[in-house]
Amino acid sequence: MADASAPLIQLQDVSKRFASGTAALAGVSLQVSAGQFVALLGPSGCGKSTVLRLAAGLEQASTGQVDAPALRADATQPTAFVFQDPTLMPWATVFDNVWLPLRLQGVPRQQAAPAVQQVLTRVGLADFAQAWPAQLSGGMKMRVSMARALVTRPRVLLMDEPFAALDDITRQALNSDLLAWWAAEPMAALFVTHSVAEAVFLSQRVLVMAARPGRVVAELAIDEPYPRQPAFRHSPAFAQACLQLGQALAAAHAGEGAPA
Amino acid sequence: MMRSHAERALPTLVIVGLLLAWELGVRAAGIPAYTLPTPSLIAQTLWLNAASLGHSWWVTLQITLGALALACAGGVLLAGVFALSPLTERALMPVAVVLQVTPIVAVAPLILIYVDSTHAALLLCAWIVAFFPILSNTVIGLRAADPQLRELFKLYRATPWQRLALLRVPAALPYFLAGLRISGGLSLIGAVTAEMVAGAAGRETGLASRILEASFRTETPKMFAALALLVATGVIIFWITGALSRRLLGPWHASESAAPH
Numbered sequence: 001m002a003d004a005s006a007p008l009i010q011l012q013d014v015s016k017r018f019a020s021g022t023a024a025l026a027g028v029s030l031q032v033s034a035g036q037f038v039a040l041l042g043p044s045g046c047g048k049s050t051v052l053r054l055a056a057g058l059e060q061a062s063t064g065q066v067d068a069p070a071l072r073a074d075a076t077q078p079t080a081f082v083f084q085d086p087t088l089m090p091w092a093t094v095f096d097n098v099w100l101p102l103r104l105q106g107v108p109r110q111q112a113a114p115a116v117q118q119v120l121t122r123v124g125l126a127d128f129a130q131a132w133p134a135q136l137s138g139g140m141k142m143r144v145s146m147a148r149a150l151v152t153r154p155r156v157l158l159m160d161e162p163f164a165a166l167d168d169i170t171r172q173a174l175n176s177d178l179l180a181w182w183a184a185e186p187m188a189a190l191f192v193t194h195s196v197a198e199a200v201f202l203s204q205r206v207l208v209m210a211a212r213p214g215r216v217v218a219e220l221a222i223d224e225p226y227p228r229q230p231a232f233r234h235s236p237a238f239a240q241a242c243l244q245l246g247q248a249l250a251a252a253h254a255g256e257g258a259p260a
Numbered sequence: 261m262m263r264s265h266a267e268r269a270l271p272t273l274v275i276v277g278l279l280l281a282w283e284l285g286v287r288a289a290g291i292p293a294y295t296l297p298t299p300s301l302i303a304q305t306l307w308l309n310a311a312s313l314g315h316s317w318w319v320t321l322q323i324t325l326g327a328l329a330l331a332c333a334g335g336v337l338l339a340g341v342f343a344l345s346p347l348t349e350r351a352l353m354p355v356a357v358v359l360q361v362t363p364i365v366a367v368a369p370l371i372l373i374y375v376d377s378t379h380a381a382l383l384l385c386a387w388i389v390a391f392f393p394i395l396s397n398t399v400i401g402l403r404a405a406d407p408q409l410r411e412l413f414k415l416y417r418a419t420p421w422q423r424l425a426l427l428r429v430p431a432a433l434p435y436f437l438a439g440l441r442i443s444g445g446l447s448l449i450g451a452v453t454a455e456m457v458a459g460a461a462g463r464e465t466g467l468a469s470r471i472l473e474a475s476f477r478t479e480t481p482k483m484f485a486a487l488a489l490l491v492a493t494g495v496i497i498f499w500i501t502g503a504l505s506r507r508l509l510g511p512w513h514a515s516e517s518a519a520p521h
Contacts, residue, residue, distance in 0.1 A: 058411050058415065087408040089409060091512050100416070100426070104422055
C-alpha cells in the first residue's frame with residue numbers, strides 16, 4: 001500500500017483535445033490525497049467535468065500524466081462516480097440499482113444484501129428498497145445514486161455536479177448528508193460544481209477553473225473545522241470565503257485569470 | 261371511478277352500436293344477403309360452418325403464430341449479431357430492407373414455386389412480413405442504453421456478458437415489445453396474404469381459402485364469417501402482445517405507467 005499522505009489522484013500538466021479539435025484542458029495539475037475533499041469550481045464549459053472523467057478513466061489525456069486508482073489494473077481502491085443525473089436503471093428496483101456495483105464484481109444478491117441495506121439506511125431510504133426509480137422524487141433518486149456510489153466503500157469519490165438539478169433546500173440537506181457519509185468513511189473526494197456556496201461548504205480546498213482552454217487559475221484552502229456543520233453557512237468565515245471565490249470566479253470568467 | 265367504468269365501456273358500446281346500426285339498416289333497406297348480410301346472419305353462418313371454419317382458422321393461426329415466433333427468434337438473434345458487429349449490420353441490413361419493401365403478394369407466387377411444402381412457403385411469407393419491425397426495433401433498443409449508465413458499467417469493469425444481460429437487454433426490452441405489437445398484426449396479414457396467393461386447393465387450407473371458396477360461390481355470409489374470425493384473431497393477438505408489454509414494463513416504463521412521460 002502507498003503511504004497515506006501520497007496523493008491518490010494526481011494530474012500533471014494535463015491537456016485534453018477532443019477529436020473535434022476543441023481544446024478542453026491545457027496544463028492542468030492537481031492532487032487529491034486520501035481523505036481530502038476538493039471542489040472544482042468553474043463556469044460551464046471550463047473542462048471541470050473532463051478533469052473528473054480523466055480521473056475516472058472515462059477519457060484519456062492528450063498530453064501529461066494522470067494517475068488515479070481507477071486507472072490501475074488492480075481494483076483494490078474502488079472509485080465511485082456520481083453523475084449530475086441520478087443515472088439509475090429504470091427497469092430495476094432501488095435495491096437492484098444499489099446492488100449493481102457489487103453485482104458487477106460477482107457478489108450474489110444474498111451476500112450483497114446486508115451492505116445494500118446498510119447503505120440504504122445511511123441515505124435514509126431503508127424503506128424504499130423495493131420501490132422503482134419512477135416512484136421517487138428527484139432528491140430521493142439522487143440519494144439512491146449516492147448509495148450506489150457508497151456501497152463499494154470507495155476510496156475515491158468523483159462527483160459531477162450531483163445536486164445541480166435539485167432545489168436549494170434539498171441540495172443543502174444532501175450537502176450535509178454527504179459530509180456525514182464522508183465523516184463515517186473519509187474518501188478522496190473530487191466534487192465538480194458551479195456553485196460557490198456549495199464549494200465552500202463542502203470542501204477543504206477549492207480549485208477555480210477558467211474556460212477556453214480549461215485551466216486551474218486559482219486555489220483556495222478553506223481552513224475551517226471539518227466536516228462542516230450547517231451553522232457554518234451563516235458564519236463570517238463562510239461569507240469571506242464565498243466573496244474571495246466569487247471574485248476569483250468572476251476574474252476567471254472575464255478571461256483575465258487570477259493569481260494562483 | 262364511474263368515469264373510468266364509462267371510459268372502459270365506451271369502445272364496446274361503439275362496436276355494439278355499429279353492429280346494431282348495420283343490422284337495422286340492412287333490414288330496413290331490404291339489402292339481399294348475397295350483397296350485404298346482417299350481423300345476425302353472419303353469426304348464424306359462423307355457427308353452422310363451425311367445423312370447417314374452425315379447422316381453417318386453426319391452420320391460419322398455426323402459420324400466424326409460427327411466423328411470429330420465428331420473427332421473434334430471427335429478429336432478436338439478428339439484432340444481437342448486428343449490435344455486436346456493426347460491420348455485419350452494414351452488410352446485411354440492406355438485404356433485410358429489400359425483404360421488407362418487396363410487396364409480399366408479388367413474391368409469394370415465386371416462393372410457392374421454390375418451396376415444395378405449401379405450409380413452409382406460407383410460413384416463410386408470413387415471416388418475411390413480420391420479422392422486420394422486431395429486427396429494426398431491437399437493433400435500436402440494444403443501442404438505446406443511457407450513455408452514462410454505459411460509462412458506469414465501464415467504470416465498474418463490467419464484462420461484455422454483464423453489459424449485455426444487465427444493461428443492453430433491459431434497455432432494449434421496450435423497443436422489442438413495441439416491435440412485437442406491430443409484428444403480431446403483420447404476421448396475420450402475411451399469413452392470409454400468402455394463403456390468398458396459394459389459392460383454395462388442398463385440404464389443409466386456412467381462412468383465406470374459405471374466403472376465396474365462398475367468393476367463387478357467392479356465399480357472401482360465409483365470406484363475412486371467415487373475415488370475422490380473422491378480425492377476432494388479430495384483435496386477440498393485439499390484446500395478448502399488449503398485455504405482455506404491460507406485464508413486463510408495467511412497473512417501470514413510462515409508456516405503460518399512469519405518469520406522463
